[in-house]
Amino acid sequence: MSSTSRFAFRVNGRDVEVTARPGTPLLTVLRNELGLMGTRFGCGLGMCGACFVRLDGAVVPSCDTPVEAAAGHAVGTVEGLARDGRPHPVQQAILDRQAAQCGFCLSGITVAAAALLEQTPAPDAATVAEALDRNLCRCGAQRRIIDAVVAAGEAAR
């Protein structure tokens, strides 16, 4: 086993420093070193979106991103979506529309949807579906989620 190193980066606007072996997935560091459990492990292959976080704004799978790739950069997780204790508009719209079943896929979806709204403030349903196409949901809540993201965009207009 390789030895550990120190990595410094920003998470949700806060500077953090962690000790980890190079190659450790960012996901594992977020969950086990920083206690940010909202980012979920779904496949470990970057194929399902459950672990999506922002890395300098880009939506990336944290299971497939080694911790050293985050060093010196800004990471945003689901825990950073709320503002002043109020849920992000996407989160609120999901609650308003009960747009979830098991909710396991939600963290990655809300992170991706929030990123979409920054680029495209009022997307239509097809644009939302396209933006979330890397996120898998097995319970079949997709249509409600799409409607919720569209509503969040409209509400912000």
Place this chain on the structure above:
Amino acid sequence: MTARSPAAVSDTGPRVDGAPARNPALPKDLAANPRLDRWVSVHDDGTVEVRVGKVEFGQGILTALAQVAAEELDLPLDRVRMPGASTATGPDEGLTAGSMSIIEAAPAVRLVCAQVRALFAAEASRRWRTDLATIEVAGGEFRGPAGASATYAELAGSVDLAVDADPATPVKDPAGYRLVGTSAARLDLPGKVAGLPRFIADLRLPGQLFGRVVRPPSPGAQLTAVDASAVGEGVRVVRDGSFLGVIGPDEAEVGAAADALRRVARWAETDTLPDEDDLAGHLRRAPAEATTVVDDGPAPRATGPILGARYTRPYLAHASIAPSCGVARWELDGTLSVWSSSQGIHRLRDAIAQALGLGADAVVVQHVENAGCYGHNGADDAAFDAVLLARAVPGRPVQARWSRADELGWAPFGSAMAVEVTAQLDGAGRIASWRYDVWSQGHTARPGYAGVPGLLAGASLEQPRPAPPASDPPQAAGGGTSRNAVPLYDVGNRCVRGHRVLDNAVRSSALRALGAHMNVFSIESFLDELAWAAGADPLEFRLRHLDDERARAVLTTAATAAGWGGALDDGLGRGIGLARYKGRGAYCAVVAEVEAVHDIRVRRLTVAVDVGRIVNPEGVRMQIEGGAVQATSWTTKERVRFDRRRITSDDWESYPILRFTEVPEIDVRLVDRPDLPSVGAGEAAQGPTAGAIANAVAAAVGVRVRDLPLTTEAVTAVINR
């Protein structure tokens, strides 16, 4: 040994042996757990804890049952607490499965809470020396004469809940309901949306270690050699026969060690799997147990044409977004604590105890949520993995989490199925006779089935506990292979037979709706084939054979809402499907609109459903939407892949499921029947959705595709045949 005979467990119910005489007047789950204090505790903060044996996996059952509890207690919904089920503290309500939760648990919760409210009201009347009739209850507060008032918490010290349920307790008249029947928001969603730790992989117990199992490369593979020095010092290797795993404090290091072991482990493998391109042949050739579901005797002569067709379905995976995960700790006194997202924690407890030769009382299983659960997935197996790994470190909890490949390759599958059906029409275009045979592996291999523990790792141990072929729930509980094999139409003289194939080379168990997905797909496809032969409109043809008013109502509701009969552009097709789940559950009709221009795309589903009295309308809609979308995925995309040795569909590229851009628009219409008992909604839509899509594809392209999944490639192949 504490093994319980398979005869002692019903499809979903609690175990029945060893229990005192039941009060038959009580709801079933309450008869099995009659003491009120098993179900309810009143806390000092004014909340009332309601413990149920049913478990949450995203279907919203705890919210629905909290509504029922709050209704009878006259308590605000936010003051009802619904903890996860536990074998130590809560009632045994058997499995959370088969769309039975609302049927089984709601009557028990209703009666328990009505009696608790009555006991508290009686205490208030005693305390205030006033007639019981003068006590009013609202918002969790008891009010008497002269401004006297007290909360549940204030009265709790004087009320003894260590009493048995009384079946004579009056419950509320549904006409006065204020909570039941409303779309109460899901209690669990705010935490999930915020990303709070609440899934089993988020559990962090003091001193907890991480564990990974190195699964064999193929079913039946035997571990011949492994060099344990391949792992680092911070990790410990656990081996028992062909069961191989690692544990340690650092999750990333444990994962790397499992990968290293996987590279150096040597296995003896054999070809055990059937030909994935001839599943029907495999199923029909294998030894099977035949069951006659219905036989009306020799068919009378008819004058119309005789039609026949064969349909098939491949193996389907649960494909949950979270891999299975379990946590276990061996206590220093030799007892065992287990955390699991199992659908049946009491059965898991018994199976673990049986596998290890422990008394059932030595094992406690606590339910913790995982991602959506659609049947018997790997949850129980992962719990047993954790138990086996944790045996090496008494006193320390070990979390065993599966990989994506484990999840898609080792969790039980919904069985492949094959159907052959023939029918004859009479001169008037009515079905005169119907012959139907369905072949399938069994649909339940849950812990404790067939008298064995039935836990995956059991087959790998030094002293192996091999798994016999999956069984089926009894016909009285809806059956498995032959679930929904009997059409709800009047098809004249019938003979319907199920053939449970006695083979488990590909491990099968319960996947949502069991055989109903395939049987309804086949029946509804064939109804359309008969309608075409009779020159009839598929909707009219169905109504011609349908007396049941509730079935007619959902069928016409869905058809009207979907604009049945209206013109469609070229390349589009509309199809209809109908079923009553298990022949006695929810009625559901689906109209699918499919586009077959470049690809097969399901554009729109219109669904009408009748679940009797609706406890939570949004909850029902969500279950129907989810069931219909998942069935769209099964029906148009999914197929477990394998060669003769290994399961090869072990990631999201080799086992694709429906994506956001592929999900149809969906319109759900609820047909409320406030005077009829509530039934479950979770498995109502799968069969009708499959039938509707198949019929819409046939309407769009003009040829019939009888083998699932209805991929673009499969449909194109039939067109070019």
